[in-house]
Amino acid sequence: MSGSANTQILDFACGLFLLAAVGALWRRELSAVIGLLAVQGAALAVIAAALGADEHHPELYAVAAGVGILRAGVLPGLARRALAASGENRESEPLVNVASSLLAAAALVLLAYAVAQPLARLDASPGARALPVGLASVLIGLFMLVARRKALSQVAGFLLLDNGITAVAFLAAAGVPLLVEIGVSFDLLLVVLVLRVLTVRMQSAFGATDLDDLRELHD
Numbered sequence: 060m061s062g063s064a065n066t067q068i069l070d071f072a073c074g075l076f077l078l079a080a081v082g083a084l085w086r087r088e089l090s091a092v093i094g095l096l097a098v099q100g101a102a103l104a105v106i107a108a109a110l111g112a113d114e115h116h117p118e119l120y121a122v123a124a125g126v127g128i129l130r131a132g133v134l135p136g137l138a139r140r141a142l143a144a145s146g147e148n149r150e151s152e153p154l155v156n157v158a159s160s161l162l163a164a165a166a167l168v169l170l171a172y173a174v175a176q177p178l179a180r181l182d183a184s185p186g187a188r189a190l191p192v193g194l195a196s197v198l199i200g201l202f203m204l205v206a207r208r209k210a211l212s213q214v215a216g217f218l219l220l221d222n223g224i225t226a227v228a229f230l231a232a233a234g235v236p237l238l239v240e241i242g243v244s245f246d247l248l249l250v251v252l253v254l255r256v257l258t259v260r261m262q263s264a265f266g267a268t269d270l271d272d273l274r275e276l277h278d
Contacts (some may be wrong), residue, residue, distance in 0.1 A: 073103035077227060080196040080219055081164050084203055087150045087213040092215045093138045099222055100130030101121075107229055110186055126225070134218060142211055155202030155206040155236040158201060163206075171195035176236055178231075186230040193230055 079099035079244050083092045104127030113117025142148065155163065171194040200220030204213050 065109050069109040069113070069186070069189065072102045072109060073226075074187040076102040076106065076222075077098075077168070077192045077195055080199045080223070081161070081168075082252075083215060083219060084160050084164050084199055087153070087157065089142050089148050089162060089209065089211050089215070090139070090151065092212070093135050093142065094139070096132045096140050096215060096218050096222075097135040099219070100135065101127060103127075103130060103222055103226055103229075106189075110229055113184075113186075130218075130222065138211065138214060138218075139145060142213075145211065147209065147211075150207055150209050150212050153212075160202075163261060167198040168195045171198055177234060190227060190230050193223050193226030193228075196220075196226060199223075206269055 076099055079095045079102060082097075083095040086092050086095065104123045107119050107123035107126055108275060111117065111123060153160070166190070172191040175191040175194050179190055181187070196219055200216045200218070200223055203216030207213055207216060
């Protein structure tokens with residue numbers, strides 16, 4: 060595959076990656092948010108594969124396959140099971156409404172581009188130029204963690220954050236060693252499994268997964 064084709068695929072995957080992050084912040088239906096996380100995981104796998112083709116690193120193909128299976132399949136599947144067990148499919152009262160969240164997302168994307176531009180100037184490679192995309196997903200994930208009340212929404216924010224960190228690692232260094240990515244992915248899988256168990260137990264014990272309600276019960 061030619062270099063220009065690799066660049067086009069990388070640009071498309073990065074655009075899809077960023078749109079999925081913004082869409083997850085926009086949608087209140089948790090099922091839609093989980094679907095967008097699966098799309099973002101698939102885009103992350105394509106980013107790794109495109110970088111592998113561009114940099115001639117065959118190891119990145121294995122990393123891309125693992126990322127696709129875990130972040131586009133396994134983790135969204137676990138989140139869907141937790142959603143089905145909780146019976147709550149909508150973030151009814153976020154701390155920040157949808158319009159303000161979209162404005163905040165636009166501001167965070169601009170901030171990511173402003174912060175990453177000096178780094179991108181040091182390296183003219185396609186991956187380095189796409190660094191703001193990963194950084195924007197990190198910032199949007201942090202914002203979702205703060206702005207949402209449902210436990211599953213905060214799990215989604217955590218996954219956005221982790222996907223963004225992984226994208227930055229791929230784009231800044233043309234990938235990470237396979238063993239490192241496997242270790243990080245299994246840590247992430249363990250975290251999501253624990254959060255799923257806690258979410259189900261919260262729902263069965265208190266009838267809700269709204270963290271503000273649980274704090275009131277604690278008080």
